[in-house]
Amino acid sequence: MASSVRAARTAETVAVEVVEPKPVVPPAEELFKLYREMLLIRRFEEKAGQLYGMGLIGGFCHLYIGQEAVAVGIQHALTDKDSVITGYRDHGHMLVCGMDPRRVMAELTGRVTGYSKGKGGSMHMFAKEVRFYGGHGIVGAQVALGTGIAFAHKYKKDGGICVTYFGDGAANQGQVYESFNMAALWKLPVLYVIENNRYAMGTSTERHASTRELFQRGLAFGIPGAQVDGMDVLAVREKAIEAVNYVRAGNGPFVLEALTYRYRGHSMSDPGKYRTKEEVQEMRERHDPIDKLKALMIAEGIADEARFKEIDKEIRDICNEAARFAQDSPEPDPSELYTDVLIES
Amino acid sequence: MPTPILMPALSPTMTEGTLARWLKKPGERVRPGEVIAEIETDKATMEVEAVEEGTLAEILVPEGTEGVKVNTPIALLLAEGEEPQPAPAAAAPAPSAQEPARAAAAPAAAPQVLRAREPEESWAGAKMVKLTVREALRDAMAEEMRRDPTVFLMGEEVGYYQGAYKVSQGLLDEFGPERVIDTPITEYGFTGLGVGAAMAGLRPIVEFMTWNFAMQAIDHIINSAAKTLYMSGGQMNCPIVFRGPNGAAARVAAQHSQEYSSWYAHCPGLKVVAPYSAADAKGLLKSAIRDPNPVVFLENEVLYGRSFEVPDVPDLLVPIGRAKIVRKGRDLTIATFSIMVGKALEAAERLAQKGIEAEVIDLRTLRPLDVETLVASVKRTNRLLAVEEGWPVCGIAAELAAIAMEHAFDWLDAPVVRVTGKDVPMPYAANLERLAVPQVEDIAAAAEALVARRI
Numbered sequence: 001m002a003s004s005v006r007a008a009r010t011a012e013t014v015a016v017e018v019v020e021p022k023p024v025v026p027p028a029e030e031l032f033k034l035y036r037e038m039l040l041i042r043r044f045e046e047k048a049g050q051l052y053g054m055g056l057i058g059g060f061c062h063l064y065i066g067q068e069a070v071a072v073g074i075q076h077a078l079t080d081k082d083s084v085i086t087g088y089r090d091h092g093h094m095l096v097c098g099m100d101p102r103r104v105m106a107e108l109t110g111r112v113t114g115y116s117k118g119k120g121g122s123m124h125m126f127a128k129e130v131r132f133y134g135g136h137g138i139v140g141a142q143v144a145l146g147t148g149i150a151f152a153h154k155y156k157k158d159g160g161i162c163v164t165y166f167g168d169g170a171a172n173q174g175q176v177y178e179s180f181n182m183a184a185l186w187k188l189p190v191l192y193v194i195e196n197n198r199y200a201m202g203t204s205t206e207r208h209a210s211t212r213e214l215f216q217r218g219l220a221f222g223i224p225g226a227q228v229d230g231m232d233v234l235a236v237r238e239k240a241i242e243a244v245n246y247v248r249a250g251n252g253p254f255v256l257e258a259l260t261y262r263y264r265g266h267s268m269s270d271p272g273k274y275r276t277k278e279e280v281q282e283m284r285e286r287h288d289p290i291d292k293l294k295a296l297m298i299a300e301g302i303a304d305e306a307r308f309k310e311i312d313k314e315i316r317d318i319c320n321e322a323a324r325f326a327q328d329s330p331e332p333d334p335s336e337l338y339t340d341v342l343i344e345s
Numbered sequence: 346m347p348t349p350i351l352m353p354a355l356s357p358t359m360t361e362g363t364l365a366r367w368l369k370k371p372g373e374r375v376r377p378g379e380v381i382a383e384i385e386t387d388k389a390t391m392e393v394e395a396v397e398e399g400t401l402a403e404i405l406v407p408e409g410t411e412g413v414k415v416n417t418p419i420a421l422l423l424a425e426g427e428e429p430q431p432a433p434a435a436a437a438p439a440p441s442a443q444e445p446a447r448a449a450a451a452p453a454a455a456p457q458v459l460r461a462r463e464p465e466e467s468w469a470g471a472k473m474v475k476l477t478v479r480e481a482l483r484d485a486m487a488e489e490m491r492r493d494p495t496v497f498l499m500g501e502e503v504g505y506y507q508g509a510y511k512v513s514q515g516l517l518d519e520f521g522p523e524r525v526i527d528t529p530i531t532e533y534g535f536t537g538l539g540v541g542a543a544m545a546g547l548r549p550i551v552e553f554m555t556w557n558f559a560m561q562a563i564d565h566i567i568n569s570a571a572k573t574l575y576m577s578g579g580q581m582n583c584p585i586v587f588r589g590p591n592g593a594a595a596r597v598a599a600q601h602s603q604e605y606s607s608w609y610a611h612c613p614g615l616k617v618v619a620p621y622s623a624a625d626a627k628g629l630l631k632s633a634i635r636d637p638n639p640v641v642f643l644e645n646e647v648l649y650g651r652s653f654e655v656p657d658v659p660d661l662l663v664p665i666g667r668a669k670i671v672r673k674g675r676d677l678t679i680a681t682f683s684i685m686v687g688k689a690l691e692a693a694e695r696l697a698q699k700g701i702e703a704e705v706i707d708l709r710t711l712r713p714l715d716v717e718t719l720v721a722s723v724k725r726t727n728r729l730l731a732v733e734e735g736w737p738v739c740g741i742a743a744e745l746a747a748i749a750m751e752h753a754f755d756w757l758d759a760p761v762v763r764v765t766g767k768d769v770p771m772p773y774a775a776n777l778e779r780l781a782v783p784q785v786e787d788i789a790a791a792a793e794a795l796v797a798r799r800i
């Protein structure tokens with residue numbers, strides 16, 4: 001029977017893919033690109049944290065520090081036909097999609113020059129021109145929406161796929177499984193990327209997930225999955241290329257679980273009592289994705305310390321300029337209160 | 346120049362805190378992300394991390410200091426290669442993060458969207474055909490699907506079953522399974538999927554077998570569809586129609602007999618339509634499918650089989666946002682929508698036999714409401730009876746009463762009266778169900794009492 005063959009094949013795929021060979025090292029040019037993109041996210045987020053501390057950014061602000069390798073590695077497997085959607089920890093994805101850091105920062109500070117004219121804030125930004133579909137504040141909502149974007153790719157036969165990011169916390173939402181079912185049933189071109197940073201806000205996966213192999217959560221629907229070291233950008237990139245190829249070939253959805261870690265709190269107002277300082281320190285010192293790539297590039301003789309200092313300076317300048325632009329931009333005019341509620345037809 | 350490190354706000358509401366402990370001493374190097382101090386608020390203890398790399402030059406606020414205001418400089422940091430300088434005599438005043446108070450308070454409601462101007466009278470003289478509401482809805486979808494290849498229909502049993510209430514009869518045969526999509530019973534999922542597809546440029550029609558089941562999906566209707574245009578600063582619109590039967594059916598009890606008009610009409614970012622006649626059902630559904638915004642289209646199961654005269658014109662479009670006076674009268678205005686329009690018209694007939702001439706307004710659209718037509722009518726008749734099938738608390742009728750008071754207070758000769766569904770879950774027993782839903786005699790009696798009342 002077709003279904004039993006499929007299930008068997010899926011189980012085999014899973015078993016094979018847990019053990020990882022060392023990822024292939026791409027050419028120097030791409031290594032620099034990966035490094036700069038991760039560093040841009042790191043420095044941008046540090047700057048955002050600073051502006052939050054100064055009261056210039058309000059409300060919720062979820063930083064991506066520590067998880068940079070995931071969005072950066074995945075993006076390197078995509079083409080300009082593909083779409084991206086994520087939840088509220090979205091600054092990293094936006095930057096790596098090519099959104100302007102100045103306008104992202106301006107949105108964080110609620111200024112009219114921001115991507116949403118200051119009406120969306122940290123969790124709600126969109127850029128149709130780079131096919132970034134948000135920025136969604138309801139945990140798990142982006143999974144159904146991303147499945148719909150994939151539906152549109154298939155309907156329009158445009159060859160694109162939709163990468164739908166969500167966290168280990170969202171992986172428990174019912175609509176994730178409603179979406180999995182339809183995506184598999186209709187063979188939609190969607191790559192589900194689970195960013196497992198071990199904590200759903202303050203609740204660890206041990207305490208919130210009955211089964212912690214989140215990449216296997218699609219198996220009941222016949223969706224294959226794989227797990228990857230989300231602190232290693234080359235591993236993420238390589239696995240993402242395989243997964244994207246699988247999805248683009250018309251096989252239907254794929255679940256890629258990236259094991260990652262956020263160094264900062266869930267949001268800015270997180271006392272961090274649910275994990276030890278040693279645990280955070282260990283990840284920072286021994287598993288940092290940026291340090292890891294830097295070490296590899298030095299070991300391979302691709303760049304020296306002086307070159308990295310230059311890159312760091314360039315990235316800092318971009319982030320300082322973003323902060324300056326954001327602070328110098330005006331707030332939206334009061335007349336904007338009533339605009340963009342409906343499109344006037 | 347050394348960079349001041351400021352007392353951070355670690356929550357949206359924090360204004361001050363205690364500097365509990367310094368983890369770095371002057372002269373020590375710090376790296377971005379490194380914890381340099383701990384601060385306490387009444388809620389929690391939190392860590393302050395360095396943002397820039399450098400050397401801690403001076404601590405300005407010693408540990409143990411309470412009531413340190415947010416944005417106060419607490420230390421100075423020297424960047425690489427910088428020489429220490431004497432500390433500034435006085436810390437610069439912290440930049441205020443507070444907004445200056447707005448000079449003028451914003452009005453509570455947006456200006457009403459202007460009514461579309463296309464005169465429906467252009468159909469006058471058109472040949473009329475008899476159609477049921479069910480057929481009218483089906484024709485509207487078929488015409489729009491022929492016209493625009495991005496329009497598709499999805500929902501439970503819309504395809505092979507030909508529609509749980511046969512509204513989509515024949516559509517699968519004409520448009521095929523790629524555009525008439527049978528979904529699993531999974532409202533939250535397929536509604537989110539539809540909204541995502543709309544954001545990506547398609548024009549989905551999402552059918553709910555009944556609106557009762559859309560409660561599972563209301564998060565996507567409100568949070569994803571209605572709010573995204575605003576949250577994206579006008580970039581990301583969502584051209585989608587959510588449709589299906591709303592309100593009381595017959596003898597299906599509380600979970601299958603709820604009226605949702607006020608739920609959706611409450612929410613900015615949606616348009617909400619609730620037609621009565623077959624012509625309006627067809628013309629409004631066609632307009633809804635072409636609308637660039639999310640439209641909640643509330644049908645009525647009991648009306649599906651009812652026949653009406655429909656103008657036989659090639660492109661019957663009824664503008665959203667425009668009420669219709671379906672009966673002229675001088676003594677009172679009865680404003681209502683959907684199935685209650687029929688009951689109000691019957692009540693008006695009975696009233697006429699007693700010499701009372703009721704004007705009956707079919708609101709047709711609940712958001713944006715046609716305030717102009719309503720208010721003009723109330724100013725002529727000086728009395729308003731607001732009728733709806735749904736519950737009374739915070740309902741559409743309550744909104745109509747508020748509008749009459751705000752816009753026509755001096756014209757009212759009596760307080761506005763409401764006739765609504767009873768404030769109970771829908772009972773199953775035939776006699777109780779009849780009591781729970783407004784009947785023709787309830788409307789007629791309320792109208793008579795209203796007209797008899799003198800101030």
